[in-house]
Amino acid sequence: MQLKNDLLIRAAKGEAVERTPVWLMRQAGRILPEYRAVRESLSGFKELVETPELAAEVTIQPVDILGVDAAIIFSDILVVPEAMGCTYEMVEKRGPLFPKTIRTEQDMKSLRIADPHEHLHYVLDAIKVTKKALNGRVPLIGFAGAPWTILAYMVEGSGSKTFSHARGMLYTNPKLAHQLLRMITDTTIAYLQAQVEAGANLIQVFDSWAGILSPAQYRLFSLPYINEICNAINSVPVTVFAKGAFFALEDFATLNCETIGLDWNMEIKTARQQVGPNKTLQGNMDPCLLYSSFDTIQHETIKMLKEFGPQRHIANLGHGVYPDTDPEKVKCFIQTVKEYGATINS
Ligand SMILES: Cc1c2[nH]c(c1CCC(=O)O)Cc1[nH]c(c(CCC(=O)O)c1C)Cc1[nH]c(c(CCC(=O)O)c1C)Cc1[nH]c(c(C)c1CCC(=O)O)C2
Secondary structure, eight states, X not given: OOOSOOHHHHHHHTOOOSSOOBOOTTOSSTTOHHHHHHHHTSSOHHHHHHOHHHHHHHHHHHHHHTOOSOEEOSOOTTHHHHHHTXXXXXXXXXXXXXXXXXXXXXXXXXXXXXXXXHHSHHHHHHHHHHHHHHTTSXXXXXXXXXXXXXXXXXXXXXXXXXXXXXXXXXHHOHHHHHHHHHHHHHHHXXXXXXXXXXXXXXXXXXXXXXXXXXXXXXXXXXXHHHHHHHHHOOSSOEEEEETTOGGGHHHHTTSSOSEEEOOTTSOHHHHHHHHOTTSEEEEEEOGGGGGSOHHHHHHHHHHHHHHHOSSSEEEEESSOOOTTOOHHHHHHHHHHHHHHHHHTTO
């Protein structure tokens, strides 16, 4: 199906756009009262993720309500470890918890390389239902976690300030870490390819815990696996978003991907120099800007657009939107990109 709004895809590919496209990481979620209404009628987060019609509904909400230029499929990066045999619980107000962690060779025996059609069919179904309902209005983004970030959750068992068990494994048992990364990568490649087959128009890889590794370890334990994923996705553009990985921008320049996501710790001009002219940059507003006044939001957003320039930029925050953000402030950010993004392009 022909997309009616393909700004995101053209910007990703480096083709000319008449205005900068905009969407927000974590746009489908608790910022919207409409999301909370759906969520509260259910037993929990997983029921929403695993019911394709409901996942499709909340995926499309930000397109209708906020006016973003892309939808991102409502799911979570943690469905991958679950499909591999390591189930998670989403604990209210605390986040994910894995009752069983992967720390030894013995633990590894409980894992499999998942078949997306068998173990993640609900995501593929959600993509199909969403695509049909979107009817080409905007592109649909598919996603997965980067292998290192998934390993971090599987080994640690929950979120953590230090991820000391996960980082510790890289020193105490690097062989086991690589074995686990291998299984996660194989699962992720098949999963992302299946998402593309189901209709995803662009793929984003989230390396949320990139920034806790040293540059040397990042090059050993994360980049090679992201590289494999990029090489395996050929028919749609790929975005790599590695939070805190300012030290790896020159490495990202060599990846077989179209777009690099930046967080707000990264200087836009320096990032552009390090990545070079041949990639699109996505980002990178501090989500906390959206706590400020409408005037400040407009002013800072225009400043950001000027710094990135009119082409090869996808406007976004530097990480997911915080749940207590006023949707009107989110709309102000989006509207400013739409208005000002068009003037700098004319
Ligand atoms: C690290 C990570 C996770 N999940 C994700 C990441 C990578 C991006 C990032 O770095 O933020 C990715 C993710 N999670 C979710 C989406 C949906 C699509 C979207 O971006 O709108 C996406 C893309 C839904 C979700 N995933 C989660 C919620 C909130 C659960 C609820 O509704 O109760 C949503 C809407 C829960 C979740 N899921 C995860 C955590 C740590 C938590 C709890 C804390 C939090 O809420 O942010 C793991």
